[in-house]
Amino acid sequence: MAQKPAIPKGTRDFLPAEVAKRNYMFATIKEVFRRYGYAPIETPSFELSTTLMGKYGEEGDRLIFRILNSGEKMKKADLDALAQDNLPRFANSLAEKALRYDLTVPFARFVVQHQNELTFPFKRYQIQPVWRADRPQHGRYQEFTQCDVDVVGSDSLLYEVELIQIFDEVLSNLSLPGFSIQINNRKVLSGIAEVCGVSERIIDLTVALDKLDKIGEDGVIDELKAKGFAPTSIEKIKPLFAFEGSNDSKMNLMRSYLASSEIGLKGLDELAEVFEQISELGLQRGELIFDLTLARGLNYYTGAIFEVKAKDVKMGSICGGGRYDDLTALFGLKGLSGVGVSFGADRIYDVMTELELFPKELNRTLDILFVNFGASEAKHGLKLLQQVRNLGLAAEMYPSAAKLQKQLKYANDRNVAYVVIIGEEEAAAGMLSLKNMETGAQEQLSSADFLTKCGQLF
RNA sequence: GAGGUUGUAGCUCAGUUGGUUAGAGCGUCGGAUUGUGAUUCCGAAGGUCGCGGGUUCGAGACCCGUCUUCCUCCCCA
Numbered sequence: 418m419a420q421k422p423a424i425p426k427g428t429r430d431f432l433p434a435e436v437a438k439r440n441y442m443f444a445t446i447k448e449v450f451r452r453y454g455y456a457p458i459e460t461p462s463f464e465l466s467t468t469l470m471g472k473y474g475e476e477g478d479r480l481i482f483r484i485l486n487s488g489e490k491m492k493k494a495d496l497d498a499l500a501q502d503n504l505p506r507f508a509n510s511l512a513e514k515a516l517r518y519d520l521t522v523p524f525a526r527f528v529v530q531h532q533n534e535l536t537f538p539f540k541r542y543q544i545q546p547v548w549r550a551d552r553p554q555h556g557r558y559q560e561f562t563q564c565d566v567d568v569v570g571s572d573s574l575l576y577e578v579e580l581i582q583i584f585d586e587v588l589s590n591l592s593l594p595g596f597s598i599q600i601n602n603r604k605v606l607s608g609i610a611e612v613c614g615v616s617e618r619i620i621d622l623t624v625a626l627d628k629l630d631k632i633g634e635d636g637v638i639d640e641l642k643a644k645g646f647a648p649t650s651i652e653k654i655k656p657l658f659a660f661e662g663s664n665d666s667k668m669n670l671m672r673s674y675l676a677s678s679e680i681g682l683k684g685l686d687e688l689a690e691v692f693e694q695i696s697e698l699g700l701q702r703g704e705l706i707f708d709l710t711l712a713r714g715l716n717y718y719t720g721a722i723f724e725v726k727a728k729d730v731k732m733g734s735i736c737g738g739g740r741y742d743d744l745t746a747l748f749g750l751k752g753l754s755g756v757g758v759s760f761g762a763d764r765i766y767d768v769m770t771e772l773e774l775f776p777k778e779l780n781r782t783l784d785i786l787f788v789n790f791g792a793s794e795a796k797h798g799l800k801l802l803q804q805v806r807n808l809g810l811a812a813e814m815y816p817s818a819a820k821l822q823k824q825l826k827y828a829n830d831r832n833v834a835y836v837v838i839i840g841e842e843e844a845a846a847g848m849l850s851l852k853n854m855e856t857g858a859q860e861q862l863s864s865a866d867f868l869t870k871c872g873q874l875f
Numbered sequence: 876g877a878g879g880u881u882g883u884a885g886c887u888c889a890g891u892u893g894g895u896u897a898g899a900g901c902g903u904c905g906g907a908u909u910g911u912g913a914u915u916c917c918g919a920a921g922g923u924c925g926c927g928g929g930u931u932c933g934a935g936a937c938c939c940g941u942c943u944u945c946c947u948c949c950c951c952a
Contacts, residue, residue, distance in 0.1 A: 423925090423942085423943075425943095426942085426943060426944080474950095476876090476949070476950055476951090477950080477951095479876070479950095480876095480950080480951090519952090547952085549950095549951080549952090551950075551951075552876085552949095552950095553943095553944080553945085554945075554946070554947090555945075555946080556951095556952075557950095557951075557952080558952090561952065562952090563952065624950095713951085732952095733951070733952070734951080734952065735952070736952075737951080737952065759952065760952080761951090761952030762952080763952070764952055765952090788910090788911090790910080820910090820911095821910050821911050821912090822910090822911065822912070823912095824911090824912090825911055825912040825913090826912050826913080827912090828912070829912040829913050830912090830913090836911090836912090838910080838911080840910060841910090842910085850910095850911095852911075852912090854912075854913085857911090857912085857913095859911085
């Protein structure tokens, strides 16, 4: 055998059974999005490098797939930059385009570009693949699909509430047994930084705090020390480690902790409003948790921050999102607040596969198989086959008069529901045998009765 | 981007301190008194051992490189 072909790391092929499951998942997600008034849009797989670069921080830039200039454009390569060891500049001269890294930044670009054609608040959803030059791991791919819902042009907290409901509804509809919807607010984090006297270092602070459940209190303190935080600041952070209990009691603790921070209290007010509305509306299977340590690296968030984790599985966050007040400002449109969340389709798929949550009938791509006994019997069968297809059923005839054993095995492997047998005996009697592949039961029917039954069964 | 790890038949894996034609289970294909699957029995096919180089009389086993897998960090869906 020749050298086996391969696909790049972190990418996957999807077999028919997998596509069926993925389509089911996407259909469930879209249906919820639609009912909340979001309409689908699509944007190109690749954008101009300038659109993407610098929007995700230094780490993010490194993970953006660049598209090499082709033809004459290759001559634009900045060899001086290479000689000076300025690799970023060299790379920019080589690649003017890049694969999209997420759907949010392209969306911001989209909104600014089409601002005069849109009605605000503009609600859109977008389900498309994104690419990251990350190192593949469990639940981490270089090509994966995000399902984003965003609304821009309103700062109403109604949308935070709505997005939480969408989290809950989508994941409940997908039968996830349990999941936590963690929420925090960037203003609260700003307040903490203010109280600790490190306002200008909020990113370092929150990144360290974000790791609390992973590396523990000492780990966080060590990291802060390593980053050069003053002992007095670290002392002021310590009370946060005792931050436990119900959402209400956490809110109370934070009210006194942030008493001196105007912005911090504003963040708490926003959270309180969301909690109140959600507790009135209720959630199906999700649990809304105020998680003070939730920070998320994306530095464009300005208000609410969300993250969703599935319970009882080893998997990172399956959804994330938040409010951003200035994202479109990066492309020249100020004063437009947005909030949105993203469902990680591939992780949700992995979780659902692990928990066996996909409906079993999804791998049925054929309802009825007609057994082939040779040209003369097949003739009659082919007419019936056409009528069955007209009823909307997936049906086909086995292509050759192979042994019955083989044809039934084919039906079995394809998970066919019913097999129609028209052999010499049946043809002579003007009947057909209908075999239920699940029970093995078989009955003789006239063509008319068979078609009636088809209409009832499916 | 840093460190570690993995790669043998379609799949899951054996393969003894380097030694003839590299094995198993499952799956696939064929057959078992002529028309009955998923559970029986018999048989067959299928691998230049990820790829490239090196050491050796001799490499699936050892060394180097490379790609890939999974893991930790980083970051994230």
